[in-house]
Amino acid sequence: MATRKTSEIIDSETEAAFSLLADETRLSILRVLADSPHERLTFSQLRERVGVADSGRFNYHLGKLTDLFVKKSEGGYELRLAGWMVVGAILAGSYTRGESIGPVPVSAPCAICGGSVEATYADETVAIACADCDAHYTSASIPPGVFEGHDDAELPDVADMYTRSVFSQARLGFCSRCHGRIEPRLVTETNELLMHDCEGPTAAYTCERCHDEHVSSVHLAFIDHPAVVSFYYDHDVDLTQPHLWGSAWRTKPVVELESEDPLRARVEFTVGEETLTLVADEDLEVLDIERQ
Incomplete structure (x- = not known):
């Protein structure tokens, strides 16, 4: 099983939107609003919780976010979907490398030699392999935030559940990266979109928008x-x-x-x-x- 990131096409509007986030105060505004998901915050409440004394300076930064990442209504301010996605990416650790974990023993023995299988996490990638032979079971990209709150010993199970959730979403036709349309297909040979050579029939899921690709055994x-x-x-x-x-x-x-x-x-x-x-x-x- 393998996953791969491909380059994303960024247009001028997208680039402009992300440039609005290049400020600590603006990111703090998004985080504070995310911490209050069930209430709209007034200008004064929001400014106080963010911790900016200068009302004019705070209004400038809030104005840059409003309409795109923040919604303003009579009751106050709340996050738009785009704002929630930015906060979600931050909490997932998508912009950090995370710490290495493992090797951690996997309960199931190697299907090839009966030896010990181990899980490691490094450089945002979980690898499952046999410590006694050359058997390699999987390599999957996982945000470091997925493992927050879990003991290192839980690495194999948490990685298993997260990976299955990604493939489950792909099988339903949605990309876990950009939420674009996924087209599942059966492939039988090396393809320019695949990371690895196929040995026999292989299941592949490709996003039509960002071209992110997930590959697994057909079963x-x-x-x-x-x-x-x-x-x-x-x-x-x-x-x-x-x-x-x-x-x-x-x-x-x-x-x-x-x-x-x-x-x-x-x-x-x-x-x-x-x-x-x-x-x-x-x-x-x-x-x-x-x-x-």
């Missing part, structure tokens, strides 16, 4: 499909729990290319002596389900 594209969820639940495996690193897959699902024209992939999930088979098309839509 993970159906981790929340009703047929897959019920199949594992019948075998006492709850797929809502952290399992991306292998503990849910008692037998690793088999993914095969069923046909090239039209493009089709077959995924077989097996637990014990029972197998669930899905056939998906180039848009990762399930065409056929068989359980035996």
Whole structure:
């Protein structure tokens, strides 16, 4: 599983909007309004909480934010959606590098050699790999704010849940970075938009606006499909729990290319002596389900 950032196209209006935030007082205004989500603050209340004595200077900075990041009404001031998104990015740590964590042991053993699997977090990236062989399970970009309030030992589970939330949003058709439209697709070979070479069928999710791309094994594209969820639940495996690193897959699902024209992939999930088979098309839509 891998994620990649691509360059964003910034027009003059966007550049002008971000230039308005290049001031500590203006950022403080946004943070104070975010700390009072259920009330509108008057000019005096807002100025007092921000801590600016000069009324004229404060009015100048507030005026720069109003209409774009801040909404003014009869009751006072509150954040607009754009303001909330700026505050959210700050709290997520999107503009900081964060501290390194790990290595932290992962409960599931390596599916290849049975050795110890470890999770590390550095340079805004979580990596899950075997300490005893060359097996590499995932590399995913995660904002440092995601781990705030969690112990280091929780790194694997928190990274699992966050990564699944990103892919869940992508499967529903929304980009987690710019909220643009996502087009899921089945790919079978190296593509200029992909970070890594594909070995067999691969699930890819590409944003049409910012071109951010998420790539995963095809079987993970159906981790929340009703047929897959019920199949594992019948075998006492709850797929809502952290399992991306292998503990849910008692037998690793088999993914095969069923046909090239039209493009089709077959995924077989097996637990014990029972197998669930899905056939998906180039848009990762399930065409056929068989359980035996």
